[in-house]
Every structure is written in C-alpha cells, then in structure tokens.
Amino acid sequence: MLDVEENGKTFEENAIIKALSFSQHYDGYVIATDGGASIPALGESWDGLRTKRFAGEEATDQERIEKLLTLMKDKKDNERAMLWREAIAVARNGQVLFSEEVEGAKGEVQASFDPTKYKPGIWVCSIWYFPELNKNFFDMTEKEQEYVEISWHRLFKSTRNYFEKHL
Template sequence: MDIIVGTNNHSKLKEMQDSIGNPTINLISYTTIINKLLNFEETGKNFKENAIEKATNYANYIEQPVLADDGGLILEAFPELLGIKTARFFSKGASDSQKNEELLKLLENKSDSRKLTLFSTISYVYPDGKVLLVEEKLEGELAEKETGALGYGFDRIFYLPNRGKTLAELADDERNSYSPRVCALKKIIQLIEEES
C-alpha cells in the first residue's frame, strides 16, 4: 500500500519509512505525484490544527488522500516559547546539535524545572474532507548535556528518568517504542488500512 506524505523533508520521510518496519507500506512523497514542490503557510493554533491543515492543503491540491504531521517540544519552564513554533524558534539552518545547544543554554540557569514533552500529531485527509487523526506525546526531562549517538533531533538531550538514559542511548527498537511520531504513525497506518 502506498501512502502519500505531505512533506518537503526527505530525511524525515526516510526516517518515517524505516521506523514502521512494514515492507507492505510504502510512504511516498507527494512530489512523485505532481513533480513539483509545494509550500503552504501554517496558520493553526495547535499541533492538531496544523497537521490537519497541512494534509488538507496537499490532498486538495493533488486530489488524493495525504498524510501530514506536526509536532514539537513544550518546555515546562517556558510553556509559550516552543510548541507549534518549535521549528521557527531555532536559528535558521541550525544542525540538530546546534538546536540542542540552544535548548541547553536556555535552561542553563533554570533549576525549577527541566521537564519537557515531545508531541506528535499525524493526520490523513481525504479529498472529500474526511479526517483521520492520531496524537501521541512523550514526557521526559532536558538532559544536562548531549548524550548518546543514536537517533536524531532532540534524542541526545531527551532524558527518560524511568530508563536513566536519553533517547539517543537506546537501541532503535526501544527508541521507536518511545517515539511519539513512530507510535502515532503506526496507529494512523492501522486506521488507514481499516478504511481501505
């Protein structure tokens, strides 16, 4: 089964494909359908609205069902700072390590709370407007420094107190079992299959 994904980030698309561990599901970029890059403005007030808006825009344009996701971090110490603005918060073109460093500096002198929550919302929208939606989250703490070499994004600074490790110190299978994006992706694929 082919599932069209509304994203311009091919690294993310590959990571999503690798994480589902199901050779019968093929995640393909919308660009394979129209051979053209699209960029839509995000106007939602939360992850759910943004994910639905993204998928709807792509689905309407190519007239086929499209999967899209939105997500980000929420820091307990700065609840209004990231959220749906997570991607825009960091310096343009910053690497994962540079983004992690920005967060570590932000909480350098904040001892009251290092709690953070990683959110992932995935929607699948049909051209007729029907919406499938899954939201997942993972709670943890901001580590004192980058630790571990696996994963990507915030994995090296996302500390799991119950495991005594960051996500980047966990093997792929275990890390995927914690990942909100992977959990949401597997659930929405199940919903899509049930609709087929």
C-alpha cells in the same frame, strides 16, 4: 514540493493544514504529521509548535541545541521535563477525513550535549534523557526507543483503525 505555512495553534491544526493543502494537488489520500517538544518550565519562552524553528528559520541543529541548553541552564530536576506531542491528519480532495493529536514520550532535557549522541535532523533526541531508563535517546536499544516513541504507535493504530473502518 509545496510550501505550506504552518500557522495552526496546535500540532493537529498544522497537520490538517498540510494534509488539506497537499490533498488539493494530489489525487488520493494524503497523510500529514506535525509534532514538537513541550517544555513546561520554559513558559512563554518556548513554543513547541516552533520546535524546529525556535532558534531561527535557518538555524542549524547545533544552534538549536545550544539555544535550548542556554534556556534550560538554570532549570533543575523536574523543571527539565520535556515531552513530545505528535499529530496526524488524513485528507482527500480537499476534505479532512481523520485527525488526532497524542502525547508521547516524557523525559528531560540533558544539561549538556554529547556530539556522539547526535544524528542530523533529529536534534531534540540528542539532548533527550529518560531517567527511568537512565539513558539518552540514542543510547537506547531499538526496543527501548519503540517504548518511548509511543506517540507514533498510538497514531499508527488509530489511523489504521480509521482506514479499516472506511475502506
């Protein structure tokens, strides 16, 4: 597996960096993604581009959850807003063919962590609450999860459209 430095200034730039890097080592189309949480109330103390790494490169999911809950402890109501951004890039032979970044689900950071609502590697969803559904992400039905994961549906549609037009 290639080690790619994600040093872009947007999720789209990071997806492009990854797609380009892998496309130079693979003969075919490469699709890469990048995404993260946006938490406006945290200002400079939060960088969505480092959602997985903000608590340290080697931090566990539990450490990430604890650190984010600590950062959010004094935030109330709308200050707890969190939304997801996701990007995709398609490259081939070292050339970017398509890229896009979209805004996805909007919810809130919960005030506490319930370990029964945890799946390894998906730590953000463990503390992601959706007021309009009155549910944590992991309490949702499959249909409700599809509804809040709108960014993936948008990216799938636009990527499919790209390939339909260019293949």
